[in-house]
Amino acid sequence: MKSNYDMLVIGGGPAGALAAKTAAEAGNSVCIIEKRPAIGTPVRCAEGVGKELLKQFIKPDPRWISAEIERARLIAPNGTTVSLEQDRAGNEVGYVLDRKIFDRELVWQAAEAGADVIVKTRATAPIMENGAVRGAKVLSVGTPAEIRADVVLAADGTEAQFARWAGLDTTVPLREMMSCAQYLLTDIDIDAGSTDFYLGNDIAPEGYLWVFPKGERTANVGIGISGRKSRDGARAKDYLDRFVAKNFPNGKTIEAIAGGVPVCRPLPCTVADGLMVIGDAARVVDPLTGGGIGNAMFTGRLAARVASGCISAGNCSKKALMPYDTEWRASRMGAFLERNYKVKEYFITLDDAKLNTLADSIANISLKEFSVSALIRELIKRNPKMLFELKALKDALA
């Protein structure tokens, strides 16, 4: 194992892989460490991603696409279904990925660009000098070692411990941690072209339950509920089991996973001396949908671009790395995160009666544009009696 690199990346998910690939292509020596013995497993994801977003980073490949999605359906507590169709919307919806293969492809691309990849190796502490991160102490298949680097990228996902050890508070408040469980169910009757979102306080309090197709008769069936709603007998797994027993009693579970999705605001600052935080660790998950793949790749690539300049200039101080933080906040992604946070904060206040009213009001619409803002504009237009209530949503769009 080499003990010195230009860049060390903690974590081999989409954020870390894009960062490593970008930095290696720019001529830097890069190392990714992954604590798991394999890239891509275990999956901690519902695997949905927008087509346009994905294409900014990689050419779609059938080897890691499980299903192509043509519509999204929102199902209200009373069963009212709002269908958002691709052909009506005129733009593309999304894919359900096979993350096991997808993540490997991304890391493979980073390796091809020249990055080193070391699995079953976890960071145990940052190497700190004069308050700056200078690398990481690691345990590699049980053997302690030190890897020094000009800059370390923390891409360690939901757990986000590396940045925390370096002095950034990454703790997620209980109410903003979505507690999630998911089954990969097969031999079930589904609409293989639709991602379905079930809403309601009895279905998934302050969250939603999803059915994301992975093939003609196979789907990721999962749920996220707010941590503050989670308790014995009313955990994510309990809600999911009830839904599956009712809707897919004969389905066969071929994978059962759990996970946490942070839906808080992003970290107040995503850089420190010698350190950048990217992806889920930076808390840049879309707080409304819980989607994190695209934003992880976006922040990973952007961080690596900024870092490359800093490495060349021989200055990886917080101030030098700051353009990364400033740029993602000013980007379209940054604006969407803030808007969707406000929209999420509004939607979690709704009781089932209000959710039904809103769903009924738009049940038969055809949206010209497949987007959150188009949907919200339509809700505001069609519910004049709720104008006061919907002010929070209107403000979120402003």
Added chain:
Amino acid sequence: MSTMLRINRDKCGYCGTCVAVCPEDALELIDAYLSLERECIACGICARACPLGALEVVHEE
């Protein structure tokens, strides 16, 4: 009487949700098992967040 956190390794899904909500940074997900690495204050936040019910604050005489 003392309180402590009990991890049910048979129920645990090794997902790390508890790690991210722990105010003391006491928990750590090491490869495929959850470990109490640093001092736990038995606040129970992790036990609430766990999607599978694998964590429990227990009181011992």
